[in-house]
Amino acid sequence: xxxxxxxxxxxxxxxxxxxxxxxxxxxxxxxxxxxxxxxxxxxxxxxxxxxxxxxxxxxxxxxxxxxxxxxxxxxxxxxxxxxxxxxxxxxxxxxxxxxxxxxxxxxxxxxxxxxxxxxxxxxxxxxxxxxxxxxxxxxxxxxxxxxxxxxxxxxxxxxxxxxxxxxxxxxxxxxxxxxxxxxxxxxxxxxxxxxxxxxxxxxxxxxxxxxxxxxxxxxxxxxxxxxxxxxxxxxxxxxxxxxxxxxxxxxxxxxxxxxxxxxxxxxxxxxxxxxxxxxxxxxxxxxxxxxxxxxxxxxxxxxxxxxxxxxxxx
Amino acid sequence: xxxxxxxxxxxxxxxxxxxxxxxxxxxxxxxxxxxxxxxxxxxxxxxxxxxxxxxxxxxxxxxxxxxxxxxxxxxxxxxxxxxxxxxxxxxxxxxxxxxxxxxxxxxxxxxxxxxxxxxxxxxxxxxxxxxxxxxxxxxxxxxxxxxxxxxxxxxxxxxxxxxxxxxxxxxxxxxxxxxxxxxxxxxxxxxxxxxxxxxxxxxxxxxxxxxxxxxxxxxxxxxxxxxxxxxxxxxxxxxxxxxxxxxxxxxxxxxxxxxxxxxxxxxxxxxxxxxxxxxxxxxxxxxxxxxxxxxxxxxxxxxxxxxxxxxxxxxxxxxxxxxxxxxxxxxxxxxxxxxxxxx
Numbered sequence: 001x002x003x004x005x006x007x008x009x010x011x012x013x014x015x016x017x018x019x020x021x022x023x024x025x026x027x028x029x030x031x032x033x034x035x036x037x038x039x040x041x042x043x044x045x046x047x048x049x050x051x052x053x054x055x056x057x058x059x060x061x062x063x064x065x066x067x068x069x070x071x072x073x074x075x076x077x078x079x080x081x082x083x084x085x086x087x088x089x090x091x092x093x094x095x096x097x098x099x100x101x102x103x104x105x106x107x108x109x110x111x112x113x114x115x116x117x118x119x120x121x122x123x124x125x126x127x128x129x130x131x132x133x134x135x136x137x138x139x140x141x142x143x144x145x146x147x148x149x150x151x152x153x154x155x156x157x158x159x160x161x162x163x164x165x166x167x168x169x170x171x172x173x174x175x176x177x178x179x180x181x182x183x184x185x186x187x188x189x190x191x192x193x194x195x196x197x198x199x200x201x202x203x204x205x206x207x208x209x210x211x212x213x214x215x216x217x218x219x220x221x222x223x224x225x226x227x228x229x230x231x232x233x234x235x236x237x238x239x240x241x242x243x244x245x246x247x248x249x250x251x252x253x254x255x256x257x258x259x260x261x262x263x264x265x266x267x268x269x270x271x272x273x274x275x276x277x278x279x280x281x282x283x284x285x286x287x288x289x290x291x292x293x294x295x296x297x298x299x300x301x302x303x304x305x306x307x308x309x310x311x312x313x314x
Numbered sequence: 315x316x317x318x319x320x321x322x323x324x325x326x327x328x329x330x331x332x333x334x335x336x337x338x339x340x341x342x343x344x345x346x347x348x349x350x351x352x353x354x355x356x357x358x359x360x361x362x363x364x365x366x367x368x369x370x371x372x373x374x375x376x377x378x379x380x381x382x383x384x385x386x387x388x389x390x391x392x393x394x395x396x397x398x399x400x401x402x403x404x405x406x407x408x409x410x411x412x413x414x415x416x417x418x419x420x421x422x423x424x425x426x427x428x429x430x431x432x433x434x435x436x437x438x439x440x441x442x443x444x445x446x447x448x449x450x451x452x453x454x455x456x457x458x459x460x461x462x463x464x465x466x467x468x469x470x471x472x473x474x475x476x477x478x479x480x481x482x483x484x485x486x487x488x489x490x491x492x493x494x495x496x497x498x499x500x501x502x503x504x505x506x507x508x509x510x511x512x513x514x515x516x517x518x519x520x521x522x523x524x525x526x527x528x529x530x531x532x533x534x535x536x537x538x539x540x541x542x543x544x545x546x547x548x549x550x551x552x553x554x555x556x557x558x559x560x561x562x563x564x565x566x567x568x569x570x571x572x573x574x575x576x577x578x579x580x581x582x583x584x585x586x587x588x589x590x591x592x593x594x595x596x597x598x599x600x601x602x603x604x605x606x607x608x609x610x611x612x613x614x615x616x617x618x619x620x621x622x623x624x625x626x627x628x629x630x631x632x633x634x635x636x637x638x639x640x641x642x643x644x645x646x647x648x649x650x651x652x653x654x655x656x657x
Contacts, residue, residue: 136329143329143332144333144629145592145636148613152617152629154617246614261465268481270473271465271472271473293453
């Protein structure tokens with residue numbers, strides 16, 4: 001018996017089966033859906049209190065502050081998750097931080113993906129010295145430990161007084177050192193696809209290299225890279241929160257899980273008592289990353305057990 | 315074997331050139347004025363002073379000229395002057411490297427020993443309850459960032475239970491002894507130097523300070539190494555030669571250890587090497603969380619204080635370490651696996 005199903009449909013079917021039929025993947029999907037719901041409902045879940053309008057009234061990502069004491073408050077009716085060492089409301093920060101997580105996840109992954117695909121596809125299609133140089137450049141970027149490179153680049157970009165006060169340095173830094181896996185992944189596939197008949201046919205019909213790449217080569221090789229990139233969103237969110245945790249991600253008081261956690265570092269002796277400083281933002285981070293990992297594992301198993309790529313966790 | 319090493323060494327200059335060029339490009343993100351301002355300590359920074367520095371150090375020269383000059387300084391071991399540390403970056407490295415090495419070396423043993431063993435265990439018990447439990451642990455483990463593991467460890471074992479210290483390399487009283495004039499420090503690693511000096515109390519204290527950072531590093535690496543070992547071992551266990559061995563009556567543990575493992579360990583060895591090389595980033599995180607006075611901690615502090623010279627100097631040092639580490643891993647894998655060196 002011969003299997004005449006086109007590969008794309010077969011992959012789609014395996015995908016659906018992997019996501020629906022697997023309990024772990026279902027849990028992952030539920031987690032991500034819950035986070036998406038929280039992100040969408042943030043203005044209703046955590047509205048800006050009237051007393052703190054000067055914080056979050058203009059920019060909802062600025063977490064409201066309750067006083068100037070340096071002693072964090074435990075969870076209470078007014079602050080369901082307690083407050084940080086700077087009296088930022090942790091519940092507000094965790095809820096709005098969900099939006100930050102999705103935002104930075106996408107805004108890091110997309111540029112890294114686009115750049116990686118462009119470099120990898122061009123290198124694989126052109127071959128020869130272009131390929132050789134591009135792959136050496138990939139190796140050079142990979143020589144830098146992901147976290148170290150991101151810290152260094154974020155720090156350099158933060159020297160600029162205007163850009164330095166935004167979330168841009170950390171995002172640019174993470175994307176700049178996150179594209180290499182995608183370039184390698186797509187290049188390997190392009191190497192085989194470029195010798196297919198339909199590519200030769202397009203070439204014979206007089207299509208230029210750019211058109212062939214865009215219309216024929218990339219559409220047929222991009223799928224595994226897309227999957228790999230979508231799985232990395234969780235990793236990037238963790239890495240970004242890590243930069244915030246060390247004070248290189250977001251400005252002070254910005255709704256970000258890593259930033260909410262950061263205060264705990266300076267309260268080590270009393271952490272046994274101030275558990276809420278770690279538990280709520282940390283829990284949000286872990287559940288979010290777990291959602292991506294579970295969904296990602298299922299996708300990976302369904303598509304290709306040997307698929308790798310993407311950044312290494314930091 | 316020699317041709318392979320020669321081929322691999324021939325690539326080294328190109329990679330090192332690229333690594334230095336990339337660090338140079340990072341510094342190039344700053345305008346000459348911004349770079350000059352890094353070295354002007356008196357505020358307000360007068361434009362004259364900044365311009366004098368730009369002229370004196372040729373910060374507006376063509377980039378290739380600046381790059382060549384910088385390489386020349388690097389070749390002489392000059393990585394620049396650390397404004398936060400008030401000493402040359404090269405001396406920062408020399409002074410803090412032992413602390414970092416001590417942490418990294420201690421972390422290697424449990425990571426490899428336990429991680430690989432757990433992976434084999436999971437593969438041998440494939441589908442069983444142990445395998446399921448390990449899979450759940452490793453999935454959760456890959457989703458917990460290292461800084462959170464460290465923080466949680468501090469919260470539980472240091473702050474709550476008060477079993478272990480939360481940071482630093484030694485307790486204050488013993489640190490004074492280790493900084494004293496009579497202390498012989500041939501390695502700079504307290505766990506070794508304590509033995510040289512015959513101080514059991516210092517050794518024990520140093521080990522107690524190592525437990526939480528090392529465990530944090532290990533937990534995160536286990537999750538990854540377990541997965542790799544498990545899948546590599548599963549593939550080997552499914553091979554015909556293992557089935558043949560079992561069919562002809564070879565005992566199960568012999569089939570696992572003498573037939574499957576020797577073939578599964580090649581990719582595991584290579585990935586273990588890469589994991590250890592990749593430990594560098596993790597060490598930086600753990601050092602910062604545990605206030606471990608090593609290179610990684612200094613690196614993050616310098617980055618937060620926008621001390622670009624120290625940050626980039628240590629970045630370059632880290633990248634060169636990784637390049638050389640990868641080289642060692644590659645040569646070792648080629649030595650273990652003839653398929654690599656002959657391809």
